[in-house]
Amino acid sequence: MKVLWLQAAGCGGCTMSLLCAENPNVFELLSGAGISFLWHPAISLESGAEVRALLEAVERGEVALDVLAIEGSIERGPRGTGRFQMLSGTGRSMLDWVVSLAPRAHHVVAVGTCATYGGITSAGGNPSDAVGVQYDGAHPGGALSAEFRSLSGLPVINVAGCPTHPGWVTETLMLLAAGALGAADLDALGRPLFYAQHLVHHGCPKNEFYEYKASAEALSELGCMMEHLGCVGTQAVGDCNIRPWNGEGSCTRGGYPCINCTAPEFEEPRHPFTETPKIAGIPVGLPSDMPKAWFMALASLSKAATPERIARNAVAPRVEVTPTIRKPKGRR
Amino acid sequence: MSEGARLVVGPFNRVEGDLEVHLDLAGGRVARAQVNAPLYRGFERMLEGKDPRDALTITPRICGICSISQSMAAARALGAAMGLVPTPQGAGVAALIHAVENAADHLLHFNLFFMADFTRPCYAAQPWYGRVVERFTAAEGGAVRAAVEARARLMHILGLMAGKWPHTLALQPGGVTRTPGARDKLRIEASLRAFRRYLEEVMFGGPLEEFVALGNPDALARWERGDVGLFFRIAEDTGLAALGRGAGRYLSFGAYPLAEGAGHAFASGIWQAGQLAPLETGSISEDLSHAWMLGATAHPYAGVTRPDEAMREGAYSWCKAPRLSAQPVEVGALARQVIDGHPLARALVGPDGLGGGVLARVAGRLLELARTQIVMERLAADIDPTARFITQGRLPDEGQGAGLVEAARGALGHWLRIEGGKIASYQIIAPTTWNFSPRDGAGVPGPLEAALVGVPVAEGEATPVAVQHVVRSFDPCMVCTVH
Numbered sequence: 027m028k029v030l031w032l033q034a035a036g037c038g039g040c041t042m043s044l045l046c047a048e049n050p051n052v053f054e055l056l057s058g059a060g061i062s063f064l065w066h067p068a069i070s071l072e073s074g075a076e077v078r079a080l081l082e083a084v085e086r087g088e089v090a091l092d093v094l095a096i097e098g099s100i101e102r103g104p105r106g107t108g109r110f111q112m113l114s115g116t117g118r119s120m121l122d123w124v125v126s127l128a129p130r131a132h133h134v135v136a137v138g139t140c141a142t143y144g145g146i147t148s149a150g151g152n153p154s155d156a157v158g159v160q161y162d163g164a165h166p167g168g169a170l171s172a173e174f175r176s177l178s179g180l181p182v183i184n185v186a187g188c189p190t191h192p193g194w195v196t197e198t199l200m201l202l203a204a205g206a207l208g209a210a211d212l213d214a215l216g217r218p219l220f221y222a223q224h225l226v227h228h229g230c231p232k233n234e235f236y237e238y239k240a241s242a243e244a245l246s247e248l249g250c251m252m253e254h255l256g257c258v259g260t261q262a263v264g265d266c267n268i269r270p271w272n273g274e275g276s277c278t279r280g281g282y283p284c285i286n287c288t289a290p291e292f293e294e295p296r297h298p299f300t301e302t303p304k305i306a307g308i309p310v311g312l313p314s315d316m317p318k319a320w321f322m323a324l325a326s327l328s329k330a331a332t333p334e335r336i337a338r339n340a341v342a343p344r345v346e347v348t349p350t351i352r353k354p355k356g357r358r
Numbered sequence: 359m360s361e362g363a364r365l366v367v368g369p370f371n372r373v374e375g376d377l378e379v380h381l382d383l384a385g386g387r388v389a390r391a392q393v394n395a396p397l398y399r400g401f402e403r404m405l406e407g408k409d410p411r412d413a414l415t416i417t418p419r420i421c422g423i424c425s426i427s428q429s430m431a432a433a434r435a436l437g438a439a440m441g442l443v444p445t446p447q448g449a450g451v452a453a454l455i456h457a458v459e460n461a462a463d464h465l466l467h468f469n470l471f472f473m474a475d476f477t478r479p480c481y482a483a484q485p486w487y488g489r490v491v492e493r494f495t496a497a498e499g500g501a502v503r504a505a506v507e508a509r510a511r512l513m514h515i516l517g518l519m520a521g522k523w524p525h526t527l528a529l530q531p532g533g534v535t536r537t538p539g540a541r542d543k544l545r546i547e548a549s550l551r552a553f554r555r556y557l558e559e560v561m562f563g564g565p566l567e568e569f570v571a572l573g574n575p576d577a578l579a580r581w582e583r584g585d586v587g588l589f590f591r592i593a594e595d596t597g598l599a600a601l602g603r604g605a606g607r608y609l610s611f612g613a614y615p616l617a618e619g620a621g622h623a624f625a626s627g628i629w630q631a632g633q634l635a636p637l638e639t640g641s642i643s644e645d646l647s648h649a650w651m652l653g654a655t656a657h658p659y660a661g662v663t664r665p666d667e668a669m670r671e672g673a674y675s676w677c678k679a680p681r682l683s684a685q686p687v688e689v690g691a692l693a694r695q696v697i698d699g700h701p702l703a704r705a706l707v708g709p710d711g712l713g714g715g716v717l718a719r720v721a722g723r724l725l726e727l728a729r730t731q732i733v734m735e736r737l738a739a740d741i742d743p744t745a746r747f748i749t750q751g752r753l754p755d756e757g758q759g760a761g762l763v764e765a766a767r768g769a770l771g772h773w774l775r776i777e778g779g780k781i782a783s784y785q786i787i788a789p790t791t792w793n794f795s796p797r798d799g800a801g802v803p804g805p806l807e808a809a810l811v812g813v814p815v816a817e818g819e820a821t822p823v824a825v826q827h828v829v830r831s832f833d834p835c836m837v838c839t840v841h
Contacts, residue, residue: 035399037837038374039422039524045466046510046523053497053506063497067371071474071496074367074821101399104667110676112396114378115368146419150408153400153665189422189524245527246535246748272510272517280521280528281535285415287525293416298409300527343537343747 027203029093030084030127031066031137034120035111035147035156036098039189040138041068046272047192059200064089078115085126093202094131094176096159099140099147100124100169103155110154124159124169133202134159134170134182137195142184142216143290144168150294160184160216164290180209184216188287193269194221215290217263225314226259226277226284229267236260238332239325240340245300246281249340253309256300257283260313264288367821368396370829372471374423375836377794379829380674381822383815388825391803391810393794398650398676401841402663405784410436410753410776413784417772418525420786421838423466425524426459426516427765428838431772431786437531438759439776442751446617447742448533453614453623454546454737455520455529456763457730460613461553462509463766464691464727465561467833469494469505469585472720475826476592480816486591493585501560501585508556515549518542533748540743547738554731562586566728574705575599578721586724593717602809602828604713606630608693609682609792611637611771613764614733623733624726624764627697628682632711634697639762642771644678644787648796651678655799658773658785659758676840679795679804680787688713688805689768689792690832692722700725715809716831723833755779765789767833788838806832 033041045052045068056062063070065080072080083089100121101110108119116123128134136159139145143163147156157168160182166172175181185198198218201207213222227236235241235250242249251257259267259277262284266276277284285299286292297303303310312321335347368378376397382390401420405413413432418425430452437443444452473494481487493501513523519536520526528535538546554566562569563584572578579594581587593599612626628635645655650673652664666673679686687693692714695703702725706718714722754776761772768789775783795804803811806829815822 033375035397037419037422037425037524039419039425042422042425042524045470045506046513048507048510051503051507051510053503057497065371067369068374069470069497070371071477073371073826074369076821077369077371101397104665104669109669110398110665111376112378113368114370114376114394114396115366146416147399149416150400150404150406153403154398156399188419244748244750245530246533246537266522270517271522273514275517275521277521277527279536280519280526281537282521282527285527298411299415300411301409344539 027061027092027199028064028090029061029066029095029199030064030091031095031097032120032123033067034096034098034124034141035101035154036138036140036145038068038097040097040195043189044192044195047196052192052196055196056199059203061199061203074115081116081123084130087130091127091131093133093135093199094127095135095137096124096141097137099144099156099158101147101154101156103153121169128170128174128176132177133180134176135198136160136182136184138190139186139188139287139292142186145188146293148293161290164215181216183207183212183218186215186217186288187264188292191221191266191269191271194218213263217288221265222263222288224263224265224268226262226264226266227313228265230259230278231267232278235336235340237328238336239329240332240336243341246343247341248343248345251278251283252302254302255283256285256295256298256302258286258311259284261311262286262288365815365820365822367825372474372830373834373836374421375839377829377834377836379810379825381810381815381825386814386816388810388813388815391807392674393796393804393806394675395677395794395836395839397836398665398840400663400665402784402786405781408781410439410774410781413774413781414527414530417786420841421835422524423463424459424765424767424770424835424838426456426520426526426529427763427770429526429529430456430763431761431770433529433531434761434763435759435772435774436753438761439757439774440531440751440753442531442749444531444533445746445749447745448747448749449615450737450740451519451534451538451747452529454734455516455534457614457734457737458512458515459523460766461727461730461734462512464723464730465505465509467723468720469501471833472830473501473589475823475830478823480823484595486588486595489588490592493588504556504560508553512549512553515546518545530748532750535748537747538741538743543738543741543743546741550731550735550738557728557731560584562728566731569728570725570732573701578702589720598716598827599718601716601824602813602831603715604688604805604809605686606632606707606711606713607685607687608696609687609689609769610694610697611762611764611769613694624694624698628687629693629696632709639760641683642680642787644680645798646678647799648673648675649678650676658771658787659775661785663785675796677791677795679798680792681798684800686795686802686805686808687792689789690719690722691726691766692719693768694764695722695726716827719831753779765838767835768792786841788835788841790832790834790836790839793832794834794836794839
């Protein structure tokens, strides 16, 4: 399976993250699964005229396009021309190329939240009029229409994340190469369920603090960051705390909140990223699938029942009170 | 090749982001070059009106390769506006996190971005061709695969201390969000030992201390070990020392601040006409004459970002033209090492006041990679797991601050103004904004544009290989350039 990878309007961080794949390294992992790059802007030898010739051949249908992978959002500005990003050397906008190449592709994969939904490139007033490949924020229809289907019959596969975990990208590509990723394997926003069926909350090392609503008040403190510091790990999809990042990391393990970077419109939370919005002192935003009355009742009960160890550790940068050791009964 | 021929080179890959180079040719050489950064996203505009703390989430996402440098600059700019400095131990861990990214970038540049060009068939007659193909073929070469593995392992330090890479929120104005314990310190040191082993066994082929003790280009040329030795052999055979020489004006904001008042691990300053001068940031300005940007030449505290949607004739890039005292300057690892006074770097740029070329830029980066390993080991050894790693402060309703750091590719500055508790203005000058700037109002070309003049172009070359060597020797980051 050959992948043509284009970098649209983004930071290149999803490629940089991809290169962090381990066991085995990214090149062995992909080649072992029969995957190679038709061209990749950070990896391939070909430059300039060689690439133009390849793109033109793909466009004419002379070179098969197994997968078109797009990283970065698609800019429509200024004034609908797409000229805020010209694909260099071609005199044509990236918007024009993506619209032209996508119907030739067996699969189209949007890599990262810029490519999936617009992402950070569409933050603020969206100065470049950026959209995702098949979504504009949470709304279907981006650079490609909501009805678009690639030759495989699938919509654009949305590997969202800012950045994407190397496992999300490599495993999506390997599943496609194995013919093992169908429409039923994607969630309602086109994200592969193998990572989007989990919440960032799952496996978060702050879970015990969450259970008692024992909250950190400032960044670096050990407590749960939901109440004060803007953490939305209980609502964000991703297996970030199940399979770690870069060895043993994740945002919450690093001492800072989950900002829901796998979701459409995460870039505009309408409050400072590291501060939880509140109404009358009560945080806005509930954990996914939790009835509000239950949450309120459980929160007040568990807060009242918080053990000393958890209350003290929640506002400390390192464990101050260790778990009580109970001696086993029946032995001397 | 006909006189007056023109070439447009693009898509220009193995640079980070989008780059298009226009060349006018005469007599088999580049007579004039224009460098176009063809992507505008408008980060400075996105930030206006936001809570100043949001810069810590948004600015790292300017760039997936210099993400931590952007975090550092934002944290420093906020800290300056708040009157807050990190705790000493927080500053040390932040410097370590930053150094890991820079080392990883240098590694990636040499092994994935730069060396691949010598595997092109045009070099097939060279005695080293078989070896370079074996080591540096894209995605397949032994050096390429060893490099991504070593890089991924080194980045375990970032998983541990920064949560993930890229795009961390671990770097804050008052320090870092994760407090390392004794076992974390040992893990960091173990990762650094593994990285040193890789550098010494694979890349340099010898002790790093021996490499950093090299004092002149002759000694460098005699370093035959490791993949680095292969490069020096190639550089000698292909004349990379004389190719793409710069103007000899260098700038560094200083990398890795040491304890209060002790300066930087790599010094700040300005180098021109063979002389060192102290850094003076008041004389920085951005000229918009050849950029698709509207507004007057201004210091970044007063600068604006208003894209010229008509993309007027006469302008040719979204990149502004930063100038220091109205002159272009080159930034990067070579600049840092020259300004820091390393004898090899000083010798590479030559006593004639001229700047270094392709060899000097790449060798400067390799020298810095070896020295950065030693800096990282010291920063790790200095971690005190009982200390405080962060302190909190308050954001002012009105204020301003600058965050000046060194990304792998050179000087990165953020200039922030706060009014009514919100961001009133946020201006960024990235390393490649300096290096790949367009012409200014006086018609003076940017550093790459000047370095390309005189570069040979062989008959029939549509994407001239020597031009590629010169461009990639700067290690451009185009996503940072316009931002």
